[in-house]
Amino acid sequence: MKLQISNLSKTYSNGVKALDNLNLEIGAGMFGLLGPNGAGKSSLMRTIATLQKPDSGNITFDGINVLDDQIALRKVLGYLPQEFGVYPSMSAEQLLDYFARLKGISSAKDRKAIIKEVLEVTNLYDVRTKNVSGYSGGMKQRFGIAQLLLNNPKLIIVDEPTAGLDPAERSRFLNVLREIGTNHTVIFSTHIVADVKEICTEVAVLNGGKILMHNTPTEAVKTLENQIWTKIITREELENYEKEFNVISSNYNQDNTLNIRVFSNEQPNETFIKTAPQLEDVYFVALKNDL
Known part of the structure; x- marks a missing residue:
């Protein structure tokens, strides 16, 4: 079928x-x-x-x-x-x-x-x-x-x-x-x-x-292993970070700071922390690469 x-x-x-x-x-x-x-x-x-x-x-x-x-x-x-x-x-x-x-x-x-x-x-x-x-x-x-x-x-x-x-x-x-x-x-x-x-x-x-x-969702997520990095920034910094790094998503924390997720084959700089990829990252990377 x-x-x-x-x-x-x-x-x-x-x-x-x-x-x-x-x-x-x-x-x-x-x-x-x-x-x-x-x-x-x-x-x-x-x-x-x-x-x-x-x-x-x-x-x-x-x-x-x-x-x-x-x-x-x-x-x-x-x-x-x-x-x-x-x-x-x-x-x-x-x-x-x-x-x-x-x-x-x-x-x-x-x-x-x-x-x-x-x-x-x-x-x-x-x-x-x-x-x-x-x-x-x-x-x-x-x-x-x-x-x-x-x-x-x-x-x-x-x-x-x-x-x-x-x-x-x-x-x-x-x-x-x-x-x-x-x-x-x-x-x-x-x-x-x-x-x-x-x-x-x-x-x-x-x-x-x-x-x-x-x-498959599992295999799709695996393709982004070691390529998703996070950092907490202020709202005012977002525009500059989007210009300098491949920011695929961002969401607010309770204190109105932003948690940004960046797609990169290597650590963007020493202030970024490597994090486990999620299916949302697969989705946003696919859309970003299509631009």
Whole structure:
């Protein structure tokens, strides 16, 4: 079960090149697609999901030529877009029964069984009789996963699913994705590095419609061993340090000083301390090298 993307390009009518001769191979499990806003993530997700056509290139999944046989792909696809509309005043059970009918599950017994299963997987069974329109943001996202699981898809795409969720809702949603990722090919598109670090077995960084890095999180971090250096500076010093050193990120301490992280093959000077690299460093180095 493999998704193969070859030489994929897409330029919109306003001249924006969203995908630039992109090549990517994704196997079973949780795949994290990282990139800033405007990197081309949603364009790639929509193209894979057959919601838009590329200008050129090829996509195959599990023997299906996606661009030539969109119906075949849609039969095995589950897609949760970044925004997926407003729900009517129906309970989760009623709405899932409606979606199951649309997906061709004609047997009432079969529908009841699969609805119970997807509600349990998404931790919504206890609130199955409540109207989905009254669900919290995190519950609606989990309901989105429940409805896409009805036809047991082989390929699942989720686009920026944790944006706007509070920490507790985010944790519940990631737990759901972690569970379903063991039996499906799941593409998890996000700009939040911590989400990918928690649940993904593979990760790629996308920017400007191009793949800048593709590896496992562990191996990606290893590539930066002995190359990340930190130092605490004042806010006023930041601009000068950014001019002199390859500063990839900075964050505030409680006393309003800054902890900067620098990418360098050797110690920038004796005031810097070598530190263990993190997946966030991989992400920022990839973006910085792309400038």
